[in-house]
Amino acid sequence: xxxxxxxxxxxxxxxxxxxxxxxxxxxxxxxxxxxxxxxxxxxxxxxxxxxxxxxxxxxxxxxxxxxxxxxxxxxxxxxxxxxxxxxxxxxxxxxxxxxxxxxxxxxxxxxxxxxxxxxxxxxxxxxxxxxxxxxxxxxxxxxxxxxxxxxxxxxxxxxxxxxxxxxxxxxxxxxxxxxxxxxxxxxxxxxxxxxxxxxxxxxxxxxxxxxxxxxxxxxxx
Amino acid sequence: xxxxxxxxxxxxxxxxxxxxxxxxxxxxxxxxxxxxxxxxxxxxxxxxxxxxxxxxxxxxxxxxxxxxxxxxxxxxxxxxxxxxxxxxxxxxxxxxxxxxxxxxxxxxxxxxxxxxxxxxxxxxxxxxxxxxxxxxxxxxxxxxxxxxxxxxxxxxxxxxxxxxxxxxxxxxxxxxxxxxxxxxxxxxxxxxxxxxxxxxxxxxxxxxxxxxxxxxxxxx
Numbered sequence: 001x002x003x004x005x006x007x008x009x010x011x012x013x014x015x016x017x018x019x020x021x022x023x024x025x026x027x028x029x030x031x032x033x034x035x036x037x038x039x040x041x042x043x044x045x046x047x048x049x050x051x052x053x054x055x056x057x058x059x060x061x062x063x064x065x066x067x068x069x070x071x072x073x074x075x076x077x078x079x080x081x082x083x084x085x086x087x088x089x090x091x092x093x094x095x096x097x098x099x100x101x102x103x104x105x106x107x108x109x110x111x112x113x114x115x116x117x118x119x120x121x122x123x124x125x126x127x128x129x130x131x132x133x134x135x136x137x138x139x140x141x142x143x144x145x146x147x148x149x150x151x152x153x154x155x156x157x158x159x160x161x162x163x164x165x166x167x168x169x170x171x172x173x174x175x176x177x178x179x180x181x182x183x184x185x186x187x188x189x190x191x192x193x194x195x196x197x198x199x200x201x202x203x204x205x206x207x208x209x210x211x212x213x214x215x216x217x218x219x220x221x
Numbered sequence: 222x223x224x225x226x227x228x229x230x231x232x233x234x235x236x237x238x239x240x241x242x243x244x245x246x247x248x249x250x251x252x253x254x255x256x257x258x259x260x261x262x263x264x265x266x267x268x269x270x271x272x273x274x275x276x277x278x279x280x281x282x283x284x285x286x287x288x289x290x291x292x293x294x295x296x297x298x299x300x301x302x303x304x305x306x307x308x309x310x311x312x313x314x315x316x317x318x319x320x321x322x323x324x325x326x327x328x329x330x331x332x333x334x335x336x337x338x339x340x341x342x343x344x345x346x347x348x349x350x351x352x353x354x355x356x357x358x359x360x361x362x363x364x365x366x367x368x369x370x371x372x373x374x375x376x377x378x379x380x381x382x383x384x385x386x387x388x389x390x391x392x393x394x395x396x397x398x399x400x401x402x403x404x405x406x407x408x409x410x411x412x413x414x415x416x417x418x419x420x421x422x423x424x425x426x427x428x429x430x431x432x433x434x435x436x437x438x439x440x441x
Contacts, residue, residue, distance in 0.1 A: 063423070063427045066382065070416075072395075073412050076408050077412040077413060161287075162290055163289055165289065173289065186297035187301055190293055190294040190298075193290055193294075194282075194286055194291075198285050201285040201286070
């Protein structure tokens, strides 16, 4: 068996663009999902019943359906209902945000729930408003505590961007597939892709762990 | 735009066979990945440097890769490694998913085993139990309660991730629905049906996981 890595070297710019799109898609999805998921998580923890019930349904739905199905539906079916055209990148980020926000909301909710209720009561007894209690007492501790779980969500986000290849977003997975089928060297191309994905993901998981170890004491109470 | 939902009923037998493939693949993968994960975890804790290095590498590598890439990779590498064997797409998908899920399971088992304090192992050893006895009689029964809910979440993720094997033409629910869509152009109807079927299958599972965490989950 012989290996030929020249197709990779010849197309490094093409593949490099793919890496950049992957990183961009990851950032957009992670930021969007964090904002949406944070809002949903807080709304579920503190909102009235008519808010929490539909949100719980939404979150459980996203946990029950594969991200691939959400992605395909957003790209192919949603534009038919809404009567608009969605570009690849927008469809992919929308689907990933909708899907991952559900997971983010779950960890936000569990983080908020892990702060003892006595602290909330103490804050209220001191005359703080409910919003103040959440902002100044609950959230600072909750955010630190959920950091490890949040780190794994970040790595899931990066991994899930690879699925955007099925709707032809020109991210790294898709570019690798293109080169693999053009050069008839799938082994070399996909093995290299594995190494590059690993190099993208490993520092993220390790980095979050390291930050957590440094700030973990702030979450104790 | 007019919708024609009757296509879903017309293709019910195809969709049902897709569902059946999805379920079979989930069960088969887990059946491989539980012993697989256990083996990898034991390798990782082995006294031999080479074995433990391999176990660590395997877990860290496959946990940090998109599954869809692993599926493509296995799809191309299996025929190269074993040119004489003809792998059906189902087997290829099974191997790829099992690689990924074994790595997740290995980590789950390791977390479960490590959560049992070291003093217990030392105490059992001091009582004259062998390493294997300690594992079987002291550590594993306690670790089980922590492992089971995590295993159940992995199960749900696996069930959802089986949809990815549609890219190598395994006739699971996703692939079948996409095929029908390509035949009759009932895009919205077919894709919605696919999502609803996945929901019906996945929702009870997600709820079951929640219940399991409440019932037997250990809170630190």
